[in-house]
């Protein structure tokens with residue numbers, strides 16, 4: 001159980017990187033530096049990833065995602081800033097200690113996972129343990145278990161070329177899981193897969209994470225993937241993190257026009273939840289009159305049917321069944337329209353500040369009484 005922290009991380013490629021960092025600290029942007037022949041790949045990145053969290057880094061090609069990830073496991077030395085993991089400042093370790101941390105505590109899964117063609121699936125999955133010097137018997141046991149977790153039980157003796165691309169990618173995942181590393185770094189790990197298999201892998205990762213509770217940094221340029229996987233999402237643009245938040249934070253209150261344009265094609269009804277859009281119940285609201293009661297984590301798409309029914313607003317409860325808010329039909333339709341302006345109130349997610357009159361009174365709206373033919 002380990003926390004990962006990035007603190008004011010910078011990576012500049014090219015001449016006089018330290019000078020470039022100073023300029024960036026004083027507000028210079030990428031373009032200005034590029035004119036001088038230096039590339040500011042990552043600019044002032046800070047974030048914390050708690051154990052059990054999936055932290056997604058999202059951004060267009062060239063925004064600095066892979067560079068950021070490579071600094072997290074020490075493959076790239078930051079030009080400035082610190083990476084702390086498990087109480088250790090990785091940036092201050094000797095190359096030897098860093099290698100030890102990297103082989104024991106950190107696993108990486110790439111977009112195209114290169115398997116050894118002359119080794120069996122089992123040997124491939126056990127490779128990380130072999131590097132660590134784990135005895136054969138133990139590493140095979142652990143690899144068998146990791147393959148099972150990755151959905152490849154029964155394939156241990158096969159050769160890589162007998163596996164589909166999706167299955168080979170699972171071997172990569174199994175290899176990462178077998179090492180017991182607390183920190184999993186995944187760079188576009190599912191991007192080369194067919195949509196259906198990709199979705200399957202996302203489900204598998206979410207399922208695994210429920211029990212394994214690793215600290216995961218997942219990179220993608222796919223917004224829907226980011227929204228499905230990320231407990232928190234960082235949006236990068238031109239080397240800078242422009243917003244960090246939950247999928248709902250980003251959808252409901254994008255930090256700026258860039259993020260707003262980025263998210264415009266997301267299927268909001270599947271990402272937003274009742275908890276994110278609910279309002280405070282009005283005076284005299286009685287959940288007993290509601291057409292349905294849902295929990296806060298219910299996706300908005302499941303609210304359409306209940307909201308289409310006559311009666312007062314749909315009741316929303318927390319896990320213990322306590323009423324925490326309501327969703328009216330009007331609110332439901334409104335949130336599926338435009339995202340709110342960046343300046344809009346940001347704390348709706350949990351506190352349901354804007355009290356909307358909820359009981360639908362007489363004449364409040366045209367209510368059609370549909371005859372059921374009885």
Ligand SMILES: Nc1ncnc2c1ncn2[C@@H]1O[C@H](COP(=O)(O)OP(=O)(O)OP(=O)(O)O)[C@@H](O)[C@H]1O
Nearest residue numbers: 013039040041060061062063064065066067068221
């Ligand atoms: N070793 C390097 N030397 C010089 N410039 C580099 C180096 N590595 C990356 N860059 C530059 O840093 C910037 C960020 O690159 P990075 O690979 O981190 O982007 P990315 O977000 O991962 O992109 P993609 O989605 O295409 O993988 C780019 O402008 C790239 O050209």
Ligand SMILES: [Mg+2]
Nearest residue numbers: 065066067187
């Ligand atoms: Mg990349």
